[in-house]
Amino acid sequence: MEQGADVRNRIARISAHLNPSTDHIQVEGSSSLWRADCRAKGGSPGFRVAILGAAGGIGQPLSMLMKMNPFVSVLHLYDVVNAHGVTADISHMDTGAVVRGFLGQSQLEDALTGMDLVIIPAGVPRKPGMTRDDLFNINAGIVKTLCEGIAKCCPKAIVNVISNPVNSTVPIAAEVFKKAGIYDPKRLLGVTMLDVVRANTFVAEVLGLDPREVIVPVVGGHAGVTILPLLSQVKPPCSFTQEETEYLTSRIQNGGTEVVEAKAGAGSATLSMAYAAVKFADACLRGLRGDAGVVECAFVSSQALGLLSSQVTELPFFASRVRLGRNGVEEIYPLGPLNEYERVGLEKAKKELGGSIEKGVSFVRK
Ligand SMILES: NC(=O)C1=CN([C@@H]2O[C@H](COP(=O)(O)OP(=O)(O)OC[C@H]3O[C@@H](n4cnc5c(N)ncnc54)[C@H](O)[C@@H]3O)[C@@H](O)[C@H]2O)C=CC1
Numbered sequence: 001m002e003q004g005a006d007v008r009n010r011i012a013r014i015s016a017h018l019n020p021s022t023d024h025i026q027v028e029g030s031s032s033l034w035r036a037d038c039r040a041k042g043g044s045p046g047f048r049v050a051i052l053g054a055a056g057g058i059g060q061p062l063s064m065l066m067k068m069n070p071f072v073s074v075l076h077l078y079d080v081v082n083a084h085g086v087t088a089d090i091s092h093m094d095t096g097a098v099v100r101g102f103l104g105q106s107q108l109e110d111a112l113t114g115m116d117l118v119i120i121p122a123g124v125p126r127k128p129g130m131t132r133d134d135l136f137n138i139n140a141g142i143v144k145t146l147c148e149g150i151a152k153c154c155p156k157a158i159v160n161v162i163s164n165p166v167n168s169t170v171p172i173a174a175e176v177f178k179k180a181g182i183y184d185p186k187r188l189l190g191v192t193m194l195d196v197v198r199a200n201t202f203v204a205e206v207l208g209l210d211p212r213e214v215i216v217p218v219v220g221g222h223a224g225v226t227i228l229p230l231l232s233q234v235k236p237p238c239s240f241t242q243e244e245t246e247y248l249t250s251r252i253q254n255g256g257t258e259v260v261e262a263k264a265g266a267g268s269a270t271l272s273m274a275y276a277a278v279k280f281a282d283a284c285l286r287g288l289r290g291d292a293g294v295v296e297c298a299f300v301s302s303q304a305l306g307l308l309s310s311q312v313t314e315l316p317f318f319a320s321r322v323r324l325g326r327n328g329v330e331e332i333y334p335l336g337p338l339n340e341y342e343r344v345g346l347e348k349a350k351k352e353l354g355g356s357i358e359k360g361v362s363f364v365r366k
C-alpha cells in the first residue's frame with residue numbers, strides 16, 4: 001500500500017505533466033495514479049495524433065472514432081471554438097488514448113508538438129450552389145496557418161488534408177513546407193478516401209454485392225470531373241453497360257453535391273467523411289507501424305518518391321493508388337490500362353486539376 005506522502009508525491013509528479021484545464025485523467029486510487037503517470041509521459045504504446053478543426057461537423061465524429069482506434073495513444077483536439085467541450089466529452093470514453101484539448105491560435109503549437117499524424121478537417125463547408133473552389137478564399141488561409149504550425153512543431157508528422165478544395169489545399173501545404181525547408185512529399189496526403197467509399201457503395205448497389213467486398217480505384221483529384229473512378233479496374237472483376245458506367249461515374253463525381261443539396265444549407269458530408277478519414281488515418285498508422293501491403297488512394301505529389309519515372313501524369317499532384325509505409329507514401333502505382341471512356345475522363349480531369357494546383361501554389365508564392 002502506498003503511504004499518504006507517496007501518493008502526494010505521485011500527484012505532484014503527474015501534475016507536472018498535465019494541464020489541468022485540458023487533460024482529463026481520472027486520479028483516484030494508486031493503480032489509476034500509476035496508469036495516469038505512465039500515460040502522461042507517453043508511456044503507453046501507440047501513435048500521437050492531432051485533429052485540427054476537431055469541433056466541427058467532421059471533426060467531432062472523427063475525434064470520437066480516433067479515440068476508438070487502438071493504434072492511438074495520445075489524441076490532441078484543436079479548434080478555434082469548443083475544443084474543451086468536445087475534449088471533455090470524448091475523454092470519458094473508456095478506450096486507451098489520452099485526450100487533450102487545445103483552443104485557439106495561442107495553443108496551436110502545444111497541440112502539434114510531438115505528433116506522428118496530423119489530420120486537418122478545419123475550414124468552411126459548401127452550401128447548395130457552391131463549388132469546392134468557392135471555399136478557396138477562406139480555407140486557403142486556414143490551411144496555410146495550420147501548416148506553418150506543423151512545419152515548426154512536428155515537421156516529420158504525416159499530414160492528412162481534408163479541408164476543401166483539396167486539389168488546391170494540398171499544393172498550399174506543400175509550398176508552406178517547402179518555404180520552411182522541411183517538405184517531404186511522402187508525408188503529405190490529400191484525403192480522397194470518401195470518393196472511394198462512395199464508389200464502393202454505389203458500385204456494390206449496381207452489382208448486388210456487399211460493399212465490403214468491392215474495391216474501386218478512384219484517381220485524379222477531389223472535385224467534379226477531377227474525380228475519376230476506374231470502373232474497368234473494379235475488384236472483383238466485373239463489367240458494366242455504357243448506361244451503368246455513365247450513371248456510376250456521374251454519381252461518384254457528384255456524391256458531395258448530393259449530400260450538400262440534401263442537407264439544404266446545413267453543410268456537407270460529415271459522418272461519411274469522418275468514417276472515410278478514420279479508414280484512411282488507420283491505414284497511415286498501419287503503414288507507420290510497418291504493416292505490409294497497405295494500399296489506398298490519396299492525392300499526393302507525383303514526385304513523392306523522388307523519381308521522375310514514377311510520375312503517374314505530368315501534373316505535380318494526382319490522386320493515385322499508393323502503398324503506405326513507415327515513411328508515408330512508399331510507392332505510387334501507375335494508372336494501369338484505361339478504357340476509352342476513362343481516357344477521355346482523364347484528359348478532362350487533368351485540365352481542371354492543373355488550374356487548381358497552380359492556384360494553390362501561387363497563393364503561397366505570391
Ligand atoms: N476531403 C473530403 O473528402 C471532404 C472535405 N470536406 C471539407 O472539410 C472541411 C470541414 O467541413 P465540416 O467539418 O463540415 O465544417 P464545419 O464548419 O462543421 O467544421 C469546421 C471546423 O473548423 C474549425 N476551424 C475554422 N477555422 C479554423 C482554424 N483556423 N483552425 C482550426 N479550426 C478551425 C471551425 O471552428 C469548425 O469547428 C470543409 O472545408 C469541407 O469542404 C468535407 C467533406 C469531404
Ligand SMILES: O=C([O-])CC(=O)C(=O)O
Binds near residue numbers: 126132194256260269
Ligand atoms: O462536397 C463537399 O463540399 C464536401 C466534399 O468534399 C465531399 O462530400 O466529397
